[in-house]
Amino acid sequence: MKVFVTGASGHVGSALVPELLRAGHQVVGLARSDTSAAKLEAQGATVQRGDLDDLDGLRKGAAEADAVIHLAFKHEEMFAGNFQGAADADIAVVRAFVDELSGTGKALIGTGGTLSYSGLVRTATEDEVVADDGSRGTARNLIINAAKENVRGSVVVLPPTVHSALDTGGFIPVLIRTARAKGMSGYPGDGANRWSAVHTLDAARLYRLALEAPAGSVLHAVDEEAVTMKEIAEAIGRQLGVPAVSIPEEKAQEHYGPFVLMVTRDAPTSSTKTRELLGWDTKEPGLLADLEAGFYFEQS
Numbered sequence: 001m002k003v004f005v006t007g008a009s010g011h012v013g014s015a016l017v018p019e020l021l022r023a024g025h026q027v028v029g030l031a032r033s034d035t036s037a038a039k040l041e042a043q044g045a046t047v048q049r050g051d052l053d054d055l056d057g058l059r060k061g062a063a064e065a066d067a068v069i070h071l072a073f074k075h076e077e078m079f080a081g082n083f084q085g086a087a088d089a090d091i092a093v094v095r096a097f098v099d100e101l102s103g104t105g106k107a108l109i110g111t112g113g114t115l116s117y118s119g120l121v122r123t124a125t126e127d128e129v130v131a132d133d134g135s136r137g138t139a140r141n142l143i144i145n146a147a148k149e150n151v152r153g154s155v156v157v158l159p160p161t162v163h164s165a166l167d168t169g170g171f172i173p174v175l176i177r178t179a180r181a182k183g184m185s186g187y188p189g190d191g192a193n194r195w196s197a198v199h200t201l202d203a204a205r206l207y208r209l210a211l212e213a214p215a216g217s218v219l220h221a222v223d224e225e226a227v228t229m230k231e232i233a234e235a236i237g238r239q240l241g242v243p244a245v246s247i248p249e250e251k252a253q254e255h256y257g258p259f260v261l262m263v264t265r266d267a268p269t270s271s272t273k274t275r276e277l278l279g280w281d282t283k284e285p286g287l288l289a290d291l292e293a294g295f296y297f298e299q300s
Contacts, residue, residue, distance in 0.1 A: 007071030009036035015204035067107035118265035147215035154217035164200035185237035191230025193266035199284030226268035
């Protein structure tokens with residue numbers, strides 16, 4: 001199968017491209033820089049130059065492929081505090097893909113996030129309904145509902161912590177840099193709020209399996225359902241030699257900055273149905289084991 005991949009040279013893409021190639025697929029990866037293009041070519045992928053603003057180029061990539069895996073997101077814009085701008089761009093990309101693939105029966109695999117489940121006060125499953133929120137929920141629903149247009153859409157829902165040595169720009173490096181700068185490893189309130197987690201290589205395997213998923217599938221790339229923020233803060237503190245400290249609600253914004261809404265969310269998430277549907281299994285170390293391994297602290 002010829003697979004067009006956005007975000008192919010990024011964190012998850014760096015694991016997905018070789019995963020697809022080993023399985024016998026051809027990969028066309030979107031690259032916006034010479035460095036990204038060289039990286040993809042070295043892995044054995046074909047390069048299509050462009051970015052998320054080049055909707056005509058994205059339509060071309062989709063039209064010439066047998067399937068599309070959409071990983072890319074404007075993370076720099078999000079981390080700069082303009083999450084809505086990044087979300088708007090993502091929705092435009094998804095609309096372009098759905099429009100181009102309409103009537104073809106081709107697979108379109110998008111990406112969501114488990115933090116959209118916060119507020120449930122229970123463990124989220126693949127059956128959750130996510131609102132059209134003008135953000136990633138809207139993009140998710142566009143892909144799921146694309147079955148009506150004869151597009152085999154599915155969404156891989158990633159935890160906030162997709163961890164491995166490939167993770168140099170995610171939330172864990174942000175928490176480590178914050179702890180270094182503040183001289184303490186903070187957790188919000190009592191630290192009982194929970195994040196799910198998955199290793200990058202396990203997530204990449206699920207994206208590959210998703211190529212065969214039925215239309216309308218919601219797939220949870222979750223290894224560990226619930227790791228508390230206090231556990232994460234304590235693991236970071238041990239490695240940095242700084243105390244793990246509770247951050248009261250009134251000081252959370254000052255401590256975490258634009259990430260406060262993510263860090264304070266509680267979103268335990270199950271992947272039971274995903275495993276049953278696709279036979280996906282997780283094989284790699286857990287989040288706390290990766291933190292204890294030390295490599296995060298050499299690169300963050």
